[in-house]
Amino acid sequence: MDERAALALLADDLPAAGDDAAVVGEQVLTTDMLHDRTDFPVGTTRYTAGWRAVGASLSDVAAMGAEATAAVAVYAAPSFDESELREFVRGARDVCAYVEAEYVGGDLDRHQEFTVSTTVLGRTDSPVRRSGASPGDAVCVTGTLGRSGAAIRLFEQGEYDRANDLFRFTPRVVPGLAVASHATAMIDSSDGLARSLHQLADASDCGFAIERPLPIDEAVDDVAPDEATRRELGVFFGEDFELVFTIPPGQLPGVRDCCDVQITKIGTVTEPDEGLTLAGDALRDRGYTHAGEDDAE
Amino acid sequence: MDERAALALLADDLPAAGDDAAVVGEQVLTTDMLHDRTDFPVGTTRYTAGWRAVGASLSDVAAMGAEATAAVAVYAAPSFDESELREFVRGARDVCAYVEAEYVGGDLDRHQEFTVSTTVLGRTDSPVRRSGASPGDAVCVTGTLGRSGAAIRLFEQGEYDRANDLFRFTPRVVPGLAVASHATAMIDSSDGLARSLHQLADASDCGFAIERPLPIDEAVDDVAPDEATRRELGVFFGEDFELVFTIPPGQLPGVRDCCDVQITKIGTVTEPDEGLTLAGDALRDRGYTHAGEDDAE
Structure with missing residues (x-):
């Protein structure tokens, strides 16, 4: 079963899912995972990885027409190198600053493959869904x-x-x-x-x-x-x-x-x-x- | 560098971090990652994995004295088996229902090791920090x-x-x-x-x-x-x-x-x-x- 089939399978169980971000009252919440083999080609700097991983979740909030409030990330790697870690956080903070969100930290985890999960919280009182297009638009x-x-x-x-x-x-x-x-x-x-x-x-x-x-x-x-x-x-x-x-x-x-x-x-x-x-x-x-x-x- | 040293290293850069969850206005936000080799021993059902992974982030929100609002998770695995996926989501939903939070979905990712990242959003206007204990308490x-x-x-x-x-x-x-x-x-x-x-x-x-x-x-x-x-x-x-x-x-x-x-x-x-x-x-x-x-x- 591929990812799309699996997501479709779960759609009935998860009515709040199925858009770029889940809507919870006036908050919107979205999470993503990126990892070495599929998302960070050889040559990707840790600064770029931090920027891009957090940016991917910020983009989901943008697609709801929401303001981006705060971001968190889990940085998982086989080992923790000081300069790599600092660069990742600098990238994460810089992309947040660019859209006036706050990067508020997250967690570290030892993992055999460099893996980043990111979550962004946003806010809107009128989210833009995927479902409102009309002929002529x-x-x-x-x-x-x-x-x-x-x-x-x-x-x-x-x-x-x-x-x-x-x-x-x-x-x-x-x-x-x-x-x-x-x-x-x-x-x-x-x-x-x-x-x-x-x-x-x-x-x-x-x-x-x-x-x-x-x-x-x-x-x-x-x-x-x-x-x-x-x-x-x-x-x-x-x-x-x-x-x-x-x-x-x-x-x-x-x-x-x-x-x-x-x-x-x-x-x-x-x-x-x-x-x-x-x-x-x-x-x-x-x-x-x-x-x-x-x-x- | 171990996880604690790495977290300490980042403390100056991330003033909102350093507690069980980050405080963003009246929202609290926390994220965790669990994976096969360290967190899910052989014999752990996917139902238990879903319950436990989301529960770990709910616990962080609890430790802030906050109500738990919503949870999201990324389910990353080498392949997507329908019954495993449904069981995971059922565990995630059940632990959320137990504390009156809403499980609002998340994302799927192909990963060589079964890995789950979870994020919980909570709310409080007076978070309990780690820093307020006084002699005699x-x-x-x-x-x-x-x-x-x-x-x-x-x-x-x-x-x-x-x-x-x-x-x-x-x-x-x-x-x-x-x-x-x-x-x-x-x-x-x-x-x-x-x-x-x-x-x-x-x-x-x-x-x-x-x-x-x-x-x-x-x-x-x-x-x-x-x-x-x-x-x-x-x-x-x-x-x-x-x-x-x-x-x-x-x-x-x-x-x-x-x-x-x-x-x-x-x-x-x-x-x-x-x-x-x-x-x-x-x-x-x-x-x-x-x-x-x-x-x-």
Whole structure:
């Protein structure tokens, strides 16, 4: 059973789950786990690991349209090296400071594989769910897509400095707050644009007509040898932690005015029977596939 | 560097850390990680694992004198088996229901070792810290000591049913709330009575004169062949998740009247230069030591 099937299995037992963060009164709460083999390629600094791990949970809070209050983490490793530990905490604190949250500590654990679990607490009195999109709404994304995919390639090539820079994404807490009172549905792009759109469409019972050009990050151009790879990294790879949201089109100019991040309209919400299309072709519900394995949409 | 040294190292950087849970306004937040090799002996059911992992974080909230609001967990395993997953969630939900908290889900992760990270959110407007004990206060403990130590022995002996029963401790959220407005300092006994007392004494800058008999659980008698083992499991083993607190002695009868759990006065707060003693002998600041390794106090 894969993770998605297992999460679906538990959905009936856990009615508060199933969105980017659980809503508990005016609090929102989200937790994630990242570890060496799948999330921190060779060359990832501990500073980047701290930034990125806490950032991933901050992004979930952002996707609820909530302010981020506080973060905790468990740092689990085979041994505790002073400089590594300090760098991790510095990264965790810096990403929190960036979004005006407080990093309040956590716990340490000895573990055979470097593993980090993070939890972020947020607050909102009107969370933005995945389920409110209506036909006619504009589909938008913050920032650019493919940064993490490009970073992975750069890690593989040993270009660690640039890879680390790209890996330290900005959690979109501030834009999330700016769009919160206008967005009809929202999710982060942690599972890739394609899968995130499918999750929004499923929750909202709608279709999406997505159009090109998509805001693919220029770093993707530097590492992608062809258009198929470019599309793979930009559309399917994920882990970019941008916000994907729907909004009545008339409210888009006002939202853009009060955001300091690029917001791109990438399509329109359609009726459910129209399905999910990119430039008129069906957009598959899948995450990252390694080069050559299957790059059809 | 061991965990304690590493935590001490970070103390200056993380002023909100250093207690059982971090205090963020009226919210308290705590996170823990448990995993197969150190925390879930062979024979531990997934139901017990879910109960115990979430219970450990609920206990931290209890030790702040806070009500427990909500819990999340990451369940990380090499594969996802439907019945194991459902049992884990059932254990997590049941322990939350027991203390009137809500289990609101979390995340799944593939990991080579079964690993659980848990986070609990609580609420209080007057958290009980580790640092308020004054000479003359009574030192008290809820429930009995040594259950988890006895459980470990029973797991080793293959007596899985009884071991699992003992492993599913009751987080002391309700007694924690009952003593919160009277206790001067509080901690849970997760690191063992001896180490927990040392942590309270250090934070409060005081000494403790602890007296026998201690409320050792009767399960310890069944597995401990001698007095040294009995003392080891009851005083040093830890992971019992009882509350250890200090309180002006005049307030103890009233607190006992409104608690449905046994509260035992085990000693008196003394001046710092008197140190930490058990029946007049120095009580060492250490956790569990395997039989025969070193059982001197």
